[in-house]
Amino acid sequence: MAHKAPGRSDRHGISVMELFKMFPDEAAARTWLENIRWPEGNRHCPHCGSLKTSAVKNETPMPYHCGECREYFSVKTGTVMQSSKVALQKWVIAMYLMSTSLKGVSSMKLHRDLSVTQKTAWMLAQKIRQGWIDGGGKLKGEVEVDETYVGGKERNKHMDKRLNSGRGAVGKAAVIGAKERNGKIKVKVIERTDAATLEGFVLGNVQAGATVYTDEHKGYRGLSASFGHHTVKHSIGKYVNGMAHTNGIESFWAMLKRGYKGTYHKMSAKHLARYVTEFAGRHNVRSLDTIIQMTILGLDGKRLRYDDLVAKP
Numbered sequence: 001m002a003h004k005a006p007g008r009s010d011r012h013g014i015s016v017m018e019l020f021k022m023f024p025d026e027a028a029a030r031t032w033l034e035n036i037r038w039p040e041g042n043r044h045c046p047h048c049g050s051l052k053t054s055a056v057k058n059e060t061p062m063p064y065h066c067g068e069c070r071e072y073f074s075v076k077t078g079t080v081m082q083s084s085k086v087a088l089q090k091w092v093i094a095m096y097l098m099s100t101s102l103k104g105v106s107s108m109k110l111h112r113d114l115s116v117t118q119k120t121a122w123m124l125a126q127k128i129r130q131g132w133i134d135g136g137g138k139l140k141g142e143v144e145v146d147e148t149y150v151g152g153k154e155r156n157k158h159m160d161k162r163l164n165s166g167r168g169a170v171g172k173a174a175v176i177g178a179k180e181r182n183g184k185i186k187v188k189v190i191e192r193t194d195a196a197t198l199e200g201f202v203l204g205n206v207q208a209g210a211t212v213y214t215d216e217h218k219g220y221r222g223l224s225a226s227f228g229h230h231t232v233k234h235s236i237g238k239y240v241n242g243m244a245h246t247n248g249i250e251s252f253w254a255m256l257k258r259g260y261k262g263t264y265h266k267m268s269a270k271h272l273a274r275y276v277t278e279f280a281g282r283h284n285v286r287s288l289d290t291i292i293q294m295t296i297l298g299l300d301g302k303r304l305r306y307d308d309l310v311a312k313p
């Protein structure tokens, strides 16, 4: 993305007032979504791609029908909104809230703001997060890599459970991230912080030949084989040594942890990966305007079933 990352005041955002003017009712929300999905009346079938489509009388069972594959469809078919009974107006408002709240939105808040049940609010949020999953290419140029720990407060645990073994703390989940300087972030929840895991993440997400900045963790030592590798020496108090710093990824961790504490009080380990994706996703789309962010969220064509969400890993 060639966009510079602007400060908040530079964003081409829309206000809540504008949002209400844009989406006064269900029909307005539907027209807006249809125009984005099928610009210039180019309505096509999400099942087979055919343009031979027609409107269905009384919109039953669905608003449109394909003359080619004979399937029915709506603007929601093939998007994260598929098979949802929630009004499109609520979807659009949920997308707005998720896009514009830097620390995230709890399902409790969505539940109250949208007048839906808490279960529905939770599903909306999870599906919208799914739209943020990044399938894009590797990071390039100057890339900061770091790991952090999210979860359980050590001091609240019984003494014999305070098993600090090596880095971080037992009972917390480890997350590794890589951030292009002034660019995109990739993050992943990891089981271990050994060299194989750390290096594997970097090799999978950073283009060979890039310049990589890490701290002095042993697990990063092998990186110099594939990257220009610079180490930040936290231990001798030389926190920022010219270009060798990991401040970008560290501020991302700070944001993630503020969100964890302030918004998602009970972030289960099982869902941590999706929350982490949400924070990275919000970071990665922040230079786009709100409408485009909302579009990415809603119309990315990804589906997530309730069964997949609650399934044990």
Ligand SMILES: [Zn+2]
Residues within 6 Å of the ligand: 045, 046, 047, 048, 049, 050, 066, 067, 068, 069, 070, 071
């Ligand atoms: Zn079709």
